[in-house]
Amino acid sequence: MAKEKFQIDxxxxxxxxxxxxxxxxxxxxSDAVALYTKGVEVLKECRDxxxxxxxxxxxxxQDGEQNGSF
Known part of the structure; x- marks a missing residue:
């Protein structure tokens, strides 16, 4: 199964x-550690x-500048 595309929202x-x-x-x-770990993973996906x-x-x-659009 393909990985679902990440939605930043x-x-x-x-x-x-x-x-x-x-x-x-x-x-x-133990729950706090698991939540923190999940939060770090989600934050990395947001950053990426x-x-x-x-x-x-x-x-x-850059394409716009090369084509004189800007």
Missing amino acids: EGFIQLDEIIKQLEQEDVKL SLDKVEKELIILE
Whole structure:
């Protein structure tokens, strides 16, 4: 099965939910570690997605400059 494409908006929602769970007073240490680990994974996917978009924008800008569009 192919990996589902990461959606950055969903990633931000997941991070928000993880933070809310971590802020609960009754969260067990083992659960906190698991949540933190998941949060780091989601954050990396968000960062990778933003990096990809930034690179695409740079390429578009360079193409526009070469074609005299900007």
